[in-house]
Amino acid sequence: xxxxxxxxxVTVAVLFVAAPYLIAQAPYESTMGLVQKIFYFHVPSWMxxxxxxxxxxxxxxxxxxxxxxxxxxYAVAAAEVTVLFGLMGLVSGPLWGRKAWGVWWQWxxxxxxxxxxxxxxxxCLLVRKYGGPGSEKLAAAxxxxxxxxxxxxxxxxxxxxxxxxxxxxxxxxxxxSMPGSGLPFALSAIGFVLLATLLMMVRVNLAKRQMxxxxxxxxxxxx
Amino acid sequence: MTRILLLIGSLLLAAPAFAxxxxxxxxxxxxxxxxxxxxxLPAAPLLIAAYAFVWVAAMGYVxxxxxxxxxxxxxxxxxxxxxxxxxx
Numbered sequence: 001x002x003x004x005x006x007x008x009x010v011t012v013a014v015l016f017v018a019a020p021y022l023i024a025q026a027p028y029e030s031t032m033g034l035v036q037k038i039f040y041f042h043v044p045s046w047m048x049x050x051x052x053x054x055x056x057x058x059x060x061x062x063x064x065x066x067x068x069x070x071x072x073x074y075a076v077a078a079a080e081v082t083v084l085f086g087l088m089g090l091v092s093g094p095l096w097g098r099k100a101w102g103v104w105w106q107w108x109x110x111x112x113x114x115x116x117x118x119x120x121x122x123x124c125l126l127v128r129k130y131g132g133p134g135s136e137k138l139a140a141a142x143x144x145x146x147x148x149x150x151x152x153x154x155x156x157x158x159x160x161x162x163x164x165x166x167x168x169x170x171x172x173x174x175x176x177s178m179p180g181s182g183l184p185f186a187l188s189a190i191g192f193v194l195l196a197t198l199l200m201m202v203r204v205n206l207a208k209r210q211m212x213x214x215x216x217x218x219x220x221x222x223x
Numbered sequence: 224m225t226r227i228l229l230l231i232g233s234l235l236l237a238a239p240a241f242a243x244x245x246x247x248x249x250x251x252x253x254x255x256x257x258x259x260x261x262x263x264l265p266a267a268p269l270l271i272a273a274y275a276f277v278w279v280a281a282m283g284y285v286x287x288x289x290x291x292x293x294x295x296x297x298x299x300x301x302x303x304x305x306x307x308x309x310x311x
Contacts, residue, residue: 020274035266038273045277084284091280092273099266195281202288209295216302223309 008198015191022184029178035099040185042092043170044192049085050150051193052078055200056121057147060140069211072136077203079124079143081196086118101163110164113153120146 019040029036056078062071093111094104105111124146128139157166174182 033266035269037270041274041277080284084280088277088280091276095269095273095276099264099269199281199284199288202285206288206292206295209292209299213295213299213302216299216306220302220306220309223306 005201008194012191012194012198015187019188019191022187026181026184027178032100035096038092038096040188042089042096044189045085045088045092047189048192048196049082049089052081052085052196052200053147053150056082056143060143064137064140073204073207073211075140075143076128076207077200079121080203081200082121083118083125085196090115090118106163108162108164109160110156110162113156117146117149117153120149
């Protein structure tokens with residue numbers, strides 16, 4: 001993992017420097033115009049969040065049932081990264097919606113469920129921080145509930161009538177529905193997912209150092 | 224006289240129904256005057272704000288991790304020193 005760190009940093013830096021140029025070169029959408037370009041980092045931020053949710057849910061389950069401390073470090077790191085990228089999506093979305101829909105927010109099923117999912121992961125972090133002894137297990141259980149809501153949030157636009165675009169927008173774009181926009185989107189998505197991976201790696205390191213500190217405190221108290 | 228009063232009465236009763244009618248539908252588009260501002264909400268500030276928020280949030284998070292890591296490392300060092308003194 002440590003050997004991967006430096007190449008990952010360079011890759012993410014290159015992608016994030018190249019992304020604005022590529023996004024600027026991408027064609028304008030016919031009805032939304034310039035504001036549609038928020039799409040190139042709004043959707044990737046959700047993709048990065050779903051990656052973090054997958055890591056958080058699996059690690060939380062491993063920690064809950066096997067009591068594995070490393071899994072706990074991954075769970076807390078992924079929960080924080082989930083909240084970070086969810087916040088990016090929840091802020092960039094209304095900025096796009098203000099121009100495209102004429103309102104900042106709609107209590108539409110996709111927006112509402114996405115907000116609730118973000119709140120579940122914030123709750124998971126709050127329980128962990130302020131829940132007292134044993135709160136790690138409670139936080140892991142909360143994260144499992146957060147992970148269970150993710151598929152519903154993703155498919156909500158296909159199941160219910162909403163103002164939000166359907167999930168088919170991205171596959172159609174990659175198939176060439178808007179020539180010239182597939183590559184900037186793909187590179188931006190890869191950049192965001194790699195950034196999430198990088199942040200999780202750094203945060204796992206911090207969690208492991210905190211665990212080492214806690215163990216040292218216990219040893220010191222006992223001696 | 225009765226007929227006139229009935230006519231006035233029925234007109235008064237019908238008044239709310241007329242008042243509640245929706246405005247007439249637009250039958251044609253009217254072009255904007257040359258040079259008139261048609262764009263009410265510029266897109267660029269929204270786009271820049273969204274992009275800036277993503278950057279600030281990511282950098283802010285990296286900064287908090289750095290700060291927390293420095294604190295943990297300091298605590299580890301001071302505890303190791305204390306433990307070393309206690310064992311002597």
